[in-house]
Amino acid sequence: MRNQNYRVRIKPKIKLKLAVLTLVIISALFFLLWLFIKSDFYNSTDIFEFKTPLAIEPINIRKAGKYPHYDLAKFKLPSGEFTEIQVNTEMAVNNKYCFSRVYKNGKFTRYQIVAYKNCI
Structure with a gap:
């Protein structure tokens, strides 16, 4: 019997979950970056x-x-x-x-x- 290359198929339901999870992670990172830029820590002047x-x-x-x-x-x-x-x-x-x-x-x-x- 010859070796066959197997192809892993991801179901559309799993693809949708991965896309939503990626979108949530990117949105959370943008939100954290926005909070850091708007915070007093970033904008405070040094004495x-x-x-x-x-x-x-x-x-x-x-x-x-x-x-x-x-x-x-x-x-x-x-x-x-x-x-x-x-x-x-x-x-x-x-x-x-x-x-x-x-x-x-x-x-x-x-x-x-x-x-x-x-x-x-």
Whole structure:
């Protein structure tokens, strides 16, 4: 007896159920996407605050890439922790850089170089 290729036939009733189920799933996904776009979470603005400006001399400065004016400086903070910040070599005043803590919606995110007049 020779091997026969069997063809699975889906009944029209099952085809209709699969089409309706697919339509319901796609509609639900569109509805969830619409809710997300219209929600306050998606449209809310972030609040950035710059606190505790510090003027500190770096411990170590090294080149940070292909740009000639940007270097990576290592600082020791008054709390005793060390941090590396990308600095512009032209912003130093008396070999000191001014940077502050950046808070996004009340949570600390990073340190950022700010104008030296903010540290005076």
